[in-house]
Amino acid sequence: MRWSRGPAAGLAVGCAAILALTAGVLPAKAQAPPSSRFVVVIDAAHGGADAGGRLSSGQLEKNVTLELSVRLRSLLAARGIAVTTTRESDIDVDAVRRAEIANHARAGACLSLHASETGSGIHLFTSSLAPTQPARFEAWKTAQGAWISRSLALAGAINFALLHAGFDVTLSRTALTAVDSMTCPALALEVAPARGADGKVTAEPDDATYQASVANALASALLEWRMEGRQP
Amino acid sequence: MIPRYQQILFAVLLFSALVMGGVLWHLRQRAHERLLAGEDSAPTKAPAVAPAERSTLMVANDADGSLRVQERVLPLPADPNARARVLLGELLNLYAARGAAHPVSGGAAGVAQVFLMPVPGAKKTADPGAELAVVNLTGNFVASHPSGLETETLTVLSICGTLRANLPRITEVRFLVDGQERANLAGHADLTQTYLTADAVNTGEARP
Numbered sequence: 501m502r503w504s505r506g507p508a509a510g511l512a513v514g515c516a517a518i519l520a521l522t523a524g525v526l527p528a529k530a531q532a533p534p535s536s537r538f539v540v541v542i543d544a545a546h547g548g549a550d551a552g553g554r555l556s557s558g559q560l561e562k563n564v565t566l567e568l569s570v571r572l573r574s575l576l577a578a579r580g581i582a583v584t585t586t587r588e589s590d591i592d593v594d595a596v597r598r599a600e601i602a603n604h605a606r607a608g609a610c611l612s613l614h615a616s617e618t619g620s621g622i623h624l625f626t627s628s629l630a631p632t633q634p635a636r637f638e639a640w641k642t643a644q645g646a647w648i649s650r651s652l653a654l655a656g657a658i659n660f661a662l663l664h665a666g667f668d669v670t671l672s673r674t675a676l677t678a679v680d681s682m683t684c685p686a687l688a689l690e691v692a693p694a695r696g697a698d699g700k701v702t703a704e705p706d707d708a709t710y711q712a713s714v715a716n717a718l719a720s721a722l723l724e725w726r727m728e729g730r731q732p
Numbered sequence: 733m734i735p736r737y738q739q740i741l742f743a744v745l746l747f748s749a750l751v752m753g754g755v756l757w758h759l760r761q762r763a764h765e766r767l768l769a770g771e772d773s774a775p776t777k778a779p780a781v782a783p784a785e786r787s788t789l790m791v792a793n794d795a796d797g798s799l800r801v802q803e804r805v806l807p808l809p810a811d812p813n814a815r816a817r818v819l820l821g822e823l824l825n826l827y828a829a830r831g832a833a834h835p836v837s838g839g840a841a842g843v844a845q846v847f848l849m850p851v852p853g854a855k856k857t858a859d860p861g862a863e864l865a866v867v868n869l870t871g872n873f874v875a876s877h878p879s880g881l882e883t884e885t886l887t888v889l890s891i892c893g894t895l896r897a898n899l900p901r902i903t904e905v906r907f908l909v910d911g912q913e914r915a916n917l918a919g920h921a922d923l924t925q926t927y928l929t930a931d932a933v934n935t936g937e938a939r940p
Contacts, residue, residue: 553879
């Protein structure tokens, strides 16, 4: 959308901004050029009263995602990548707050971490929103629409790294409130049990070795992603 | 000697009591007749069995995160709302069966109702006959659904895909749980948004 200049236009812009904010719409710099500082937002899903799913081992999803978040944060920090997390302990963080943290960080990549006892390997999800043109103001619940192409590119980069590390990867799209509101290349990543050729579980999502190898592959992928973003 | 005005008052009260008794008797008779009429209208003949038709179910598979096409021959009612409910009931029965590739307990009872209505504003679009399906799931089904991003997404996509495969006029689907809007299915998949059935086919990577 192009705005005309002049006092009347300025007033109109101001009114539109107030209306947009009161209607639950927040400004987003869709497809804005990445800032010089590359930031990754790690969102450990669930937390507090929201336990998420329960794994076969009896472990709660909220604990597994937090463990994976801590591992990944450490690996990224060791590689010189700035990290913002949505939670560092077992606290309630609602979907809107998670998206607020991600959008405030103006991140180069946002990962929402989940864990499940169904399926196998790693499930990568991008938002199911239809791609939209970047606009000055984005509706909060569909803000990710303007970032779909970048999110798909990020999914491709992470998919490549995970396959290279020997994981089974499933790519799909889903409707997840937190991701749909993020104004960054965003993915939801669900860690499912590793299974052998016979379908038997070889590692649960809360297995420390399994988590470490997932975190390593993700860190490598994000390092590549940062390099890719710096290319002209 | 009873005063005259008391005699008149007594007569009026007696008359009123008789009239009210008559009205009460009449109402009782009407209620009784209504009850008998209701009994008479109860079905005495077995309902006609709907003809069996070929239908397509989009069945979720947790192993590879896909939707697989499964052909079935089912007796389907003519009414589109009932037809949609029967189709989804059959789909959920598959998920409730032992050894299902996408196990979810509850079966056909998990879908309380399906309502079809014109998509708001569709008359002004290229597809004026497009319909929105409102799928009312039961609280028991949702409570027993496994929690997980993939499993919840597959359930939603398979419902949307099955509706699209059999009732192509349905282009959009919304979900309710016990008649109320609900934030998500089992902690993940957003149930507040309107799903496009076309996305179910594209996203689900349907495989024959």
